[in-house]
Amino acid sequence: MRADSKPLLAPHAHTKAGPDHFSVKGVEVSVDYVGNGARHVERMISSLDGRRSAAEIASHHGIGLEELRALLAHLHDEGLLLDTAIAAHEYDSVASFLEALRLERRFWGRHIFAQKFWMDLRSGAAPLSTVLGWGVEFYHYVAHADEYMAAGVAYCSDTWVTRQWVAQQFVEEAGHGEIFLEGLVGCGLSRSRIREAPPLPATRALMNALTESAIEGPLEYTACFALTQPESSAPSLAEQERFYGELSRYYPGAASLFRAFLRHARIDSELHHERTILEKILEARDEVDRSSREAIIRSIRRLAEYFVMFFEQISDYYANPHHQFPRRAPTMMELLRT
The missing domain is CATH 1.20.910.10 (Heme oxygenase-like)
Structure with a gap:
């Protein structure tokens, strides 16, 4: 995910929070976070609206861009996150x-x-x-x-x-x-x-x-x-x-x-x-x-x-x-x- 990527959480995804964990569930997949990762994702989940860039989300929630990328990579790999700015990116091939x-x-x-x-x-x-x-x-x-x-x-x-x-x-x-x-x-x-x-x-x-x-x-x-x-x-x-x-x-x-x-x-x-x-x-x-x-x-x-x-x-x-x-x-x- 790039700094100018605009992450969108899947509209059908739903979340569940616990004392020290946070889950994002799709139809047949689930991404589970624990500890600090759970707290970060729970705070910023509403920012994954496809309109704000990854850099803006990281800055707003006070975390580093690389940490944000690592947290969102799990959602992206399971097909629960989309970069809505892909048409604006340049591609080498x-x-x-x-x-x-x-x-x-x-x-x-x-x-x-x-x-x-x-x-x-x-x-x-x-x-x-x-x-x-x-x-x-x-x-x-x-x-x-x-x-x-x-x-x-x-x-x-x-x-x-x-x-x-x-x-x-x-x-x-x-x-x-x-x-x-x-x-x-x-x-x-x-x-x-x-x-x-x-x-x-x-x-x-x-x-x-x-x-x-x-x-x-x-x-x-x-x-x-x-x-x-x-x-x-x-x-x-x-x-x-x-x-x-x-x-x-x-x-x-x-x-x-x-x-x-x-x-x-x-x-x-x-x-x-x-x-x-x-x-x-x-x-x-x-x-x-x-x-x-x-x-x-x-x-x-x-x-x-x-x-x-x-x-x-x-x-x-x-x-x-x-x-x-x-x-x-x-x-x-x-x-x-x-």
């Missing part, structure tokens, strides 16, 4: 920026998967309506790729090689909404009602954000896919089989949907989507200038917010037994009666 970008992707990816929806789903506590509602919203999200990926190709202003990569991705992903539609039909839902169901507002916002990124340019657009694959390596097919198998045991009424997810995972594995287009674009350059870095980081952070809202609204809407499922648009007569 493209590879060094890609490493900083990998940590950015990991930070926001873990925050997305720390949402209540995922906690409930993984524990088997989610209502079946929420699980199937997720399937319907995910169908809309995936089906929308036929539109925003087409825009990504049309608005790609980079080299012909980049346009070829973007076009190839579009060809490989087009029509995948049908996979999830079939999975939902296998759960007993009506095909026509799924197609006609209006997406939740947060789903529509996410879809619109992807289209806007596609129109903005190839860096903003391909940065979106860097976020959707936040870890340096994707889960193996065997790991995904275990995951969806466990979910099928928790929610047997959604087993057909989970088979659709697994089918899609197999397709991605066969197409070798482990490496992102953004990485290939940047590796072909001699350097990544500041405006490019800012465009990439802005796109990732913006999309992370939309994904958080996406999962929050799925939990809020579909867990309510009084809400329509699948959703339907009101008729003209219903509107006139209101």
